[in-house]
Amino acid sequence: MKxxxxxxxxxxxxxxxxxxxDDNYITFEDLYExxxxxxxxxxxVNSTSANAFGFEVDGLTFTxxxxxxxxxxxxxxxxxxxxxxxxxxxxxxxxxxxxxxxxCHFKDGRGSPLVNGEDSSGFLMRISLPxxxxxxxxxxxxxxxxxxxxxxxxxxxxEAKINVTYEILNGAYPDGHxxxxxxxxxxxxxxxxxxxxxxxxxxxxxxxxxxxxxxxALPDDQILQFVDEFDADGDGISGKANYVWNxxxxxxxxxxxxxxxxxxxxxxxxxxxxxxxxxxxxxLFSEQECPSPQxxxxxxxxxxxxEITDSQLEKVVxxxxxxxxxxxxxxxxxxxxxxxxxxxxxxxxxxxxINQTTGISEIAAVLNNITIKPYSxxxxxxxxxxxxxxxxxxxxxxKEWRTQPLWGIGLISTVNNHTFFLHDGRARTIExxxxxxxxxxxxxxxxxxxxxxxxxxxxxxxVNSL
Amino acid sequence: MKKFLVLLPISFFVFAxxxxxxxxxxxxxxxxxxxxxxxxxNLVYESYSDSYDAAVLMQTAITTFTETPTEDNFTAxxxxxxxxxxxxxxxxxxxxANGPIDTEGESWSIGxxxxxxxxxxxESYIDYVLTGTESYAGDYNSIIGDETYTITEEALAGSNEGxxxxxxxxxxHAIEFLLWGQDNTAPAEDLPGQRSYTDYTTAENxxxxxxxxxxxxxxxxxxxxxxxxxxxEGGTYRTVFEALDTDTALQQAINGAFFIAGDELxxxxxxxxxxxxxxxxxxxxxxxxxxxSDNTQRDVYANAQGVLNVIYGSYGSINGASFIDLVKQxxxxxxxxxxxxxxxxxxxxxxxxxxxxxxxxxxxxETSDSxxxxxxxxxxxxxxxxxxxxxxxxxxxxxxx
Numbered sequence: 001m002k003x004x005x006x007x008x009x010x011x012x013x014x015x016x017x018x019x020x021x022d023d024n025y026i027t028f029e030d031l032y033e034x035x036x037x038x039x040x041x042x043x044x045v046n047s048t049s050a051n052a053f054g055f056e057v058d059g060l061t062f063t064x065x066x067x068x069x070x071x072x073x074x075x076x077x078x079x080x081x082x083x084x085x086x087x088x089x090x091x092x093x094x095x096x097x098x099x100x101x102x103x104c105h106f107k108d109g110r111g112s113p114l115v116n117g118e119d120s121s122g123f124l125m126r127i128s129l130p131x132x133x134x135x136x137x138x139x140x141x142x143x144x145x146x147x148x149x150x151x152x153x154x155x156x157x158x159e160a161k162i163n164v165t166y167e168i169l170n171g172a173y174p175d176g177h178x179x180x181x182x183x184x185x186x187x188x189x190x191x192x193x194x195x196x197x198x199x200x201x202x203x204x205x206x207x208x209x210x211x212x213x214x215x216x217a218l219p220d221d222q223i224l225q226f227v228d229e230f231d232a233d234g235d236g237i238s239g240k241a242n243y244v245w246n247x248x249x250x251x252x253x254x255x256x257x258x259x260x261x262x263x264x265x266x267x268x269x270x271x272x273x274x275x276x277x278x279x280x281x282x283x284l285f286s287e288q289e290c291p292s293p294q295x296x297x298x299x300x301x302x303x304x305x306x307e308i309t310d311s312q313l314e315k316v317v318x319x320x321x322x323x324x325x326x327x328x329x330x331x332x333x334x335x336x337x338x339x340x341x342x343x344x345x346x347x348x349x350x351x352x353x354i355n356q357t358t359g360i361s362e363i364a365a366v367l368n369n370i371t372i373k374p375y376s377x378x379x380x381x382x383x384x385x386x387x388x389x390x391x392x393x394x395x396x397x398x399k400e401w402r403t404q405p406l407w408g409i410g411l412i413s414t415v416n417n418h419t420f421f422l423h424d425g426r427a428r429t430i431e432x433x434x435x436x437x438x439x440x441x442x443x444x445x446x447x448x449x450x451x452x453x454x455x456x457x458x459x460x461x462x463v464n465s466l
Numbered sequence: 467m468k469k470f471l472v473l474l475p476i477s478f479f480v481f482a483x484x485x486x487x488x489x490x491x492x493x494x495x496x497x498x499x500x501x502x503x504x505x506x507x508n509l510v511y512e513s514y515s516d517s518y519d520a521a522v523l524m525q526t527a528i529t530t531f532t533e534t535p536t537e538d539n540f541t542a543x544x545x546x547x548x549x550x551x552x553x554x555x556x557x558x559x560x561x562x563a564n565g566p567i568d569t570e571g572e573s574w575s576i577g578x579x580x581x582x583x584x585x586x587x588x589e590s591y592i593d594y595v596l597t598g599t600e601s602y603a604g605d606y607n608s609i610i611g612d613e614t615y616t617i618t619e620e621a622l623a624g625s626n627e628g629x630x631x632x633x634x635x636x637x638x639h640a641i642e643f644l645l646w647g648q649d650n651t652a653p654a655e656d657l658p659g660q661r662s663y664t665d666y667t668t669a670e671n672x673x674x675x676x677x678x679x680x681x682x683x684x685x686x687x688x689x690x691x692x693x694x695x696x697x698x699e700g701g702t703y704r705t706v707f708e709a710l711d712t713d714t715a716l717q718q719a720i721n722g723a724f725f726i727a728g729d730e731l732x733x734x735x736x737x738x739x740x741x742x743x744x745x746x747x748x749x750x751x752x753x754x755x756x757x758x759s760d761n762t763q764r765d766v767y768a769n770a771q772g773v774l775n776v777i778y779g780s781y782g783s784i785n786g787a788s789f790i791d792l793v794k795q796x797x798x799x800x801x802x803x804x805x806x807x808x809x810x811x812x813x814x815x816x817x818x819x820x821x822x823x824x825x826x827x828x829x830x831x832e833t834s835d836s837x838x839x840x841x842x843x844x845x846x847x848x849x850x851x852x853x854x855x856x857x858x859x860x861x862x863x864x865x866x867x
Contacts, residue, residue: 065849066834069733070741077586077734080633083595085648085752086586088742154591154608154633315741 031337037328039373039407039466040214043366044327052411053108053210057324059366064318071319074312075101075108079278081153082303088312091303093279094156094290095149097124101316104206104277108323109415111206113184113425114164120150123425124277125162125186126202128391135245136252136394137262138200143193145291147276156296160191171435173449173456181435183386184426193293200391200398203424204259208415210408212257213321214372216266217361220254226353226377237350237440239379242402244394247271247284256378259423260393261402266363267317274308274316281306282313321363325372325407330465339462342455346447351403351440353377375406375466384438387422399439410464430460497791499862503715505779505786507707510565511697512784513557513775518690520550521683528641528683532666532676540663544645547638548761554583554638554690555768558730559776563722566696566703574703576696578689581626584634585755589643591633593675609635610674617677619685636682639756644679646758653827658760717864720789720855723776724866727811728852731769732845735762740829740841752826760824766844767819770811773851777808793858800854800861807847807854814844 038044043057056068078099079092097120098104104111104122111122125148128138140146144159152158166182173179186203188196229240242255246264255261263269268284275285283306290297308316330336343349354373361367380400390398401423409430413419419429427433437445448456524546531539561568566576589595593610609615609625625635634640647661662669666676696703707715735755742753754762775781779788790808794801817840821828825841832839837846856866 062837062846063835066737066741066845069737070834073734073738078584078634080586080588081590084586084589085650085757088753089586090588092588312742 031341032332036373037331039328040211040325041370041372043324043370045324046327048326048329048411048414050415051107052326053208053323053408053415055324056322057213057364057366060322060364064322064364064366067315067318068322070312071315071317074308074316075105075319078103079280082301082307084303087304088309091280091307093151093153094288094297094300095152095159095294096279097147097149097151097277098122099278101273101278105209107415108209110208110412110418110420111425112416112418113205113420114162114186114203116164120162122206123162124148124204126204126391126393127196128200128202130200132392132394136243137245138391138393140291141196141199143291143293144196145289148188148196149276149279149289152297153300156300157192157294158190159193159294160188160196163187163189173453175453177453179431179435181432182426182428184424193291200389202260202389202391202393205420205423205425207259207404208408208412209320210323211325211372211374211405212266212269212323213361213363213367214325214358214370215256215374215378215405216321216363217358217367217370218256218356218378219359222356222359223254223256223378226379235347235350236443237347237381239351239377239381240395240400242380242393242395255394255402259401259404260396261378261380262393262396266321267313270317270320271308271313274313280308282308283310284313318363321361321367326411328465329410330461333461333465335458335461336465337462338455339458339460339465342451342459343462346444346451346459348444348448348459349375350444351377351379351381352406353403373407376403378402378405381441382439383441386438387436389423406463406466409466430463431456434459497787497795499712499716499792501787502779502789502792503710503712503719504708505784505788506715506719506776507697507704508786509775509779509781509784510557510560511694511699511704512782513553513560513772514690514693514697516782517550517553517557518687518694520546520553521687521690524550525683525687528679531663532680535663535666535672535676537663540645540666544759547641547645548759548764551638551756551761551764552768555765556772556775556781557693558583558769559722559726559772561722561730562725564718565707565722567693574696574706576689576692576703578692580634580637581623582637582686582689583639584626584637585639586634586753586757587639587643588633589648592635592640592643592678595648610671610678613674617674617681619681619688622678622681623685636685638686639758640682641679641686642756642758642761644675644682649752649758649760649826653824653830656760656824656827658824659758713864716789716792716862717859717866719776720859720864721866723773723789724852724855724859726769727773727848727855731766731773732848732852735766735769736841736845736848737834739825740832741834754825754829757826760826762825763818763821763828766825767815770815770819770844770848774808774812777804777855789858793861797858797861800858804851804854804858807851810847811844811851814840814847818844 045055047055080090081092082090084090092099114120114123126146127141127144127148128146129141131139133139138146148162149159150161164184164186166184169181169183171179224241226239227241228238231238242261243252244255244262244264246253247268253264255264257263257269263272271282271284274280274282275289279289286306352375354375355371357371358367358369380396380402382399383401388399392398421427421433422436427436434448527543527546531543566574568579569575570577590608593608622635646659649659651657666672695701739753755765756762777789779786790801790804793804828841832841837843859866
C-alpha cells in the first residue's frame with residue numbers, strides 16, 4: 001500500500017510540475033494523508049453495497065446491538081393508524097408525509113426531489129408567515145402550522161398537494177463548456193384549509209442519516225471555533241451559529257441538525273420528524289398536529305399518549321446515533337488526490353471542514369473522543385439568491401443554509417439510486433450542486449469554474465470518494 | 467432436475483467409500499459451487515411449490531367456509547391457514563437474495579413480497595375493530611364497511627401499500643385478521659383473536675367480508691403461483707438465475723439466509739417485539755407478526771428452518787450439494803463451527819416453536835438486555851449463526867457485506 005502511494009506521488013509530482021505552471025508546491029501531505037480514508041477513525045464501515053448507510057459502528061455491546069435493532073425496526077417499519085393490535089406501532093397521522101422514517105430516508109439514505117403529480121417521497125414543504133413566535137421559531141400559517149402534510153389517514157383530509165415545474169437555466173464555463181441547471185418552481189393545489197397564496201415556503205428533502213451520533217457528541221466549541229459571523233478575517237466566508245429552541249432544556253441552545261441547523265439535538269430532530277412528518281406524538285411534542293380548523297384530524301383516534309414512548313424514542317435515537325459512516329473509496333486514485341488538493345486550494349474546505357473531535361456522548365460511549373472528518377462546519381452560510389428560500393428559521397436568514405456534511409455523499413447513488421443534491425434535490429449531479437453555490441461560496445464556485453475540465457472532474461471524483 | 471439425478475449415484479459411491487459419518491465428499495472435486503447453486507434452485511422451487519399447494523388447500527377450505535359458513539368450516543379454514551404458514555415461513559430465506567420476490571425494476575421482477583406478507587397492518591383499513599386492548603378503540607370506516615368500494619382483486623391489490631403509499635389490505639396477515647379478528651385477550655390467557663363465524667352469516671357486511679376474504683385469498687394463491695412458475699425449470703427467473711456467474715448466484719443465495727438469521731428474524735421479529743413490551747398501555751405484546759392467530763412462534767420456527775434449509779441444501783425430497791459441503795471442502799474447522807451454530811439455532815428455534823406459551827406471552831417475560839429466556843437465547847444463536855454464515859462465505863471468497 002505504501003509503495004503504491006509512493007509511486008502515485010512520483011507521477012503526481014511530475015504531472016503537477018510539468019503542467020500546472022503556477023506556484024503551487026504540492027507536498028506529500030497534500031496528496032495523501034495517512035488514514036485520511038477513515039472519516040470516523042476506526043468506527044467506519046467498508047461497505048460499498050446498497051446497504052452502505054445501514055451498518056452500526058463497531059464496538060457496540062450485545063445490549064446496544066439490541067437497541068440498535070429495535071431502533072432500526074421502528075425506523076424502517078410502517079407505522080399504522082390507530083386503533084390497531086400492534087399498539088407499539090400505531091398512531092400514524094392523522095395527517096402525515098410518510099408512514100415510516102425509511103419512507104423518506106430510504107435505507108438510511110436520502111430523499112428524492114418532488115415529482116410533479118406524485119405524492120412526495122422524501123420531500124416536504126415547510127411554510128410560515130413572516131416574523132417569529134415566542135420561541136424564535138417561524139410563525140405558523142393559520143390552518144396549517146409550519147409544514148404541509150400531503151397525506152392523511154382514512155376519513156381525514158390531507159392538507160394540500162404540492163406541485164413543481166422546472167425552469168432551465170443555461171450556463172457556460174470560461175473554457176466554453178456549457179451546462180444546464182434546473183430551477184424548481186413550487187405551487188400548491190387542493191388546499192383544504194384556506195389559501196396558501198403568498199406564504200413563505202422552504203422545500204426540503206430528507207438527508208442521509210449516517211454519522212449523526214458524532215455530530216451530537218461534538219462539544220459546542222468544536223463547532224463555534226469556525227464562527228466568523230462578520231467575516232473578521234476577510235476571506236468572504238462568515239459562518240454563523242444558529243441558536244434554536246431546545247424543547248427538553250426549555251431554553252435556546254446551539255442548532256446542529258437540519259438544513260437550517262434548526263434542531264439542537266439528535267433527539268429533538270428525530271422527535272420533530274416523528275411529529276411533523278408522521279403525525280406521531282412523543283414526550284417532546286405531545287400535541288397532535290391538527291391546527292384549527294382541522295376538526296376531523298383533531299377528532300381522530302390517537303395511538304396513546306404519547307404515541308411513541310420514551311423508550312421507543314431512545315431506541316430510534318440510539319439507532320440513528322450509531323449508524324456508521326462508510327470509509328472512503330478510491331482515496332488513492334490520482335484524480336481523487338489531485339481533486340482533494342484543489343478542493344482545499346479553491347477553499348471549499350472553508351466551510352466543508354474536517355478534524356473536529358467529539359466529546360463525551362450521552363448516547364453511546366463508543367462515540368467518545370473521536371476525531372471526525374465530516375466535511376462540514378455545521379454552521380450557517382449565506383448561499384446566495386439562487387438558493388435562497390427567503391424563509392427565516394430561528395437565526396437563519398432566508399439565504400442561509402447549514403453546510404451539508406459530505407461524508408458518504410459518493411455512495412448516495414448506490415444506496416438511493418439517484419444523485420439529487422441540495423436542500424430540495426434540484427441539483428441532478430455533484431457538479432450541478434457546486435454550480436448552484438453562491439453567496440459566501442461564490443468565490444469558490446467561480447474558482448471551480450475557472451479550472452480545466454479535467455481539474456473540475458478531479459474535484460468531483462474527490463467528492464465522490466467521500 | 468435430470469442433471470441432479472445423474473449426480474446421485476456418484477454421490478452414493480462417494481459416501482460409500484468415505485469413512486466419514488457426515489454427508490460430505492472427502493474429494494475436493496466432488497462438490498462444486500455450480501452444483502450447490504443448482505440444488506438451491508431446486509430447493510427454492512420445491513418449497514414455493516409446497517407453499518402454493520398448502521395455500522390452495524387453504525383456498526379450498528375458505529371457499530367451503532364462505533359457501534357454508536359454519537363453526538366447523540371456520541375452524542377448518544383457520545387450520546388451513548396455520549398449516550400453510552409452516553411452508554411459507556421457510557421460503558422467507560429466499561428474500562434479499564436479489565430474487566424475483568423482492569427485486570424491483572428487472573424484467574423478471576415480481577416484487578410481490580409486500581402484497582403477500584406486509585406487516586403490520588392497519589386493521590381498521592380492512593374491517594371493523596372493536597374495543598379491546600385499547601380503551602380508545604371503536605368503530606371505524608373500512609373497506610368492508612364502505613359500500614361504495616367495489617371489492618375486486620384489482621382494487622384490493624391497488625389499495626395495498628406501494629407507490630400510492632396506502633395501508634396494507636392484502637396478504638397472509640389480512641387473511642389472518644379476517645379469520646381470527648383482533649386478539650384482545652391478555653397474553654397469559656393463551657387465546658388468539660376471537661372473531662365469530664357469524665361475522666360471515668348474520669353480522670353487518672357479512673357478504674362483503676366473505677367477498678374480501680375470498681378475493682384476498684385468491685390474490686395470495688396467484689402470487690405464490692407466480693413464484694412457482696418463475697422458479698420452475700425453464701421459468702423466467704430460473705433461467706436468469708442459472709445463467710448467473712456461479713459465485714454471484716451463490717452469494718445471492720446465501721445472502722438471503724444471512725439476512726433472515728442476522729437481521730429480519732433475530733432483530734426485526736424478535737428483539738424489537740421483546741423491546742416493545744413497554745408499549746402503550748403495556749400492551750405492546752401484539753408487536754408480533756401473527757398477532758391475530760397467536761402463531762408467531764411457528765413463524766419464528768419456520769423462518770429459522772428456512773435458513774437451515776439453505777445452509778444444508780435440504781428441503782423435502784431435495785437433498786443435494788450444499789453451502790456447508792462447500793465450506794467443509796475448503797475449511798473443515800469453519801464448517802464444523804457453522805454446523806454447531808446451525809444446530810444450536812435448530813434447538814433454540816424449536817424451544818420457541820414448540821413452546822406451550824405463545825410468542826406474545828414469551829416476549830412479555832423477557833427484556834432485550836438479558837439473554838436468559840427462550841426468545842433472546844434464540845436471538846443470540848441466530849446472531850452467531852449469521853456471523854458463521856458470513857465467516858463461512860468468506861472462506862469461499864464471498865463477501866456478504
